[in-house]
Amino acid sequence: MAKGRVTKEDWTMAALRAFARGGVAAVAVDVLARELGVSRGSFYWHFENRDALLVAALEAWERHATTEVIAAVGAHGDPWTRVRTLLLAALGDEEIAGLEPALGAARAAHPAVAEVVDRVTRTRIGYLQAVFADLGLDPADARRRAVAAYAAYLGWLDLRRTAPDIVPEVVPGTPAAEAALEHLVSLLGAPPASGGATDRRTGGGVGSEAGG
Numbered sequence: 001m002a003k004g005r006v007t008k009e010d011w012t013m014a015a016l017r018a019f020a021r022g023g024v025a026a027v028a029v030d031v032l033a034r035e036l037g038v039s040r041g042s043f044y045w046h047f048e049n050r051d052a053l054l055v056a057a058l059e060a061w062e063r064h065a066t067t068e069v070i071a072a073v074g075a076h077g078d079p080w081t082r083v084r085t086l087l088l089a090a091l092g093d094e095e096i097a098g099l100e101p102a103l104g105a106a107r108a109a110h111p112a113v114a115e116v117v118d119r120v121t122r123t124r125i126g127y128l129q130a131v132f133a134d135l136g137l138d139p140a141d142a143r144r145r146a147v148a149a150y151a152a153y154l155g156w157l158d159l160r161r162t163a164p165d166i167v168p169e170v171v172p173g174t175p176a177a178e179a180a181l182e183h184l185v186s187l188l189g190a191p192p193a194s195g196g197a198t199d200r201r202t203g204g205g206v207g208s209e210a211g212g
Helices: 008-022 029-036 050-073 079-091 099-105 111-134 139-162 175-188 196-202 205-210
Strands: none
Touching (some): 008 099, 050 079, 079 139, 079 175, 099 111, 099 139, 111 139, 139 175
């Protein structure tokens, strides 16, 4: 890559790829410069120091993987379509494989990581809760469904990183993976049973199960 064409975005994406490989310690300016085919001096056209690069990379991840996704999903008026689109996008192909589990694992390694990961987690769970509420769940059940969905998302990606041979269903690109993903989406996105609130008050099992 020619030096003049290396942008700030190139550096931030290279930093995120390094993060996925080895966490905070892997975000090393010299290593990234070699990967991009530029000198170390090129780095200082865009960043004051390594911490500035790390913050910019984390903010790029937040923008691409949360802010832009929520904006795209919000274009769908039907709540079930929003749920389905969101879950399929989240659990499908990853732009940078292993990045999300690596970010979570490194939360305690650097204050900037903790700040952005915490903010993203709050935003994502809050949005999931709103989407599930639009499906008809009451606030408490919507919150529980949001937490369950986010836990399933993180676990799905972590299995993809740590046990793809044991659980090939989590790796995109095969009929088995497509079937497993459809099954998970149908479970997480199922609307509440008719009269679910009344069932919960009277001890009925169907409404209680549908609400989380």
